[in-house]
C-alpha cells in the first residue's frame with residue numbers, strides 16, 4: 001500500500017511540473033486579464049462539475065475573501081452553489097444549461113469567465129463558455145489535454161495528463177497561482 005501512496009505523490013508532482021511548464025505564460029496572461037477586468041469593475045465567474053465545482057467555489061472564495069495578502073474583496077462568483085437556481089434550470093430546461101443561464105443573467109462584457117472541465121467536454125461547461133463568448137466576456141478553460149472547451153475558450157489552461165484526480169490537483173495549484181499573481185498585479189505595495 002505504501003507504494004500506492006509513493007506512486008501517487010510522484011505522479012502528482014510530475015503532472016504539476018508538466019502543467020506549469022505548459023501554461024506558465026498563459027497563467028501570466030490570464031492573471032493580467034483578470035486584474036484588468038476587476039480594475040474596470042468586472043468580475044470573475046467560475047464553474048465546473050464535481051471536484052471542479054469544489055475548485056470553482058474554492059477559487060471564488062479566495063478572491064471575495066482574501067488569498068494570502070490583506071486587501072479589499074474582489075468580485076468573483078462560483079456558479080455552482082445556488083441549488084434553487086441549478087435545480088430549477090435543470091428541472092425546467094436541461095442540466096446542460098445550469099451554468100449558461102447564469103452567465104447570461106449575471107455576466108457582463110469584459111468579465112472573465114472560467115470553465116473547469118477535466119475532460120474538456122462537459123456540455124454544461126461548453127455551453128456556458130459559448131454564451132460568455134457571445135456576450136463579449138473573456139473565456140478561460142481549465143482542462144486536461146484539451147477537449148471541445150479548448151476550441152471555444154480564448155485561453156486554455158491545460159493539465160497534460162490522463163488521470164482526472166491528477167488533472168484536478170494541477171488545476172487547484174494553477175488556480176492558487178492565479179490568485180497570487182492577480183494580488184501582486186493589483187496590490188504591488190503589499191509585496
Ligand SMILES: O=C(CO)[C@@H](O)[C@H](O)[C@H](O)[C@H](O)COP(=O)(O)O
Nearest residue numbers: 049050051052117118119122164165
Ligand atoms: O472529482 C472527481 C474525480 O476526481 C469527479 O467528481 C469529477 O469532477 C466528475 O466526474 C465530473 O463530472 C467530471 O467532469 P469534467 O471534469 O470532465 O467536466
Ligand SMILES: [Zn+2]
Nearest residue numbers: 051164165168
Ligand atoms: Zn476529484
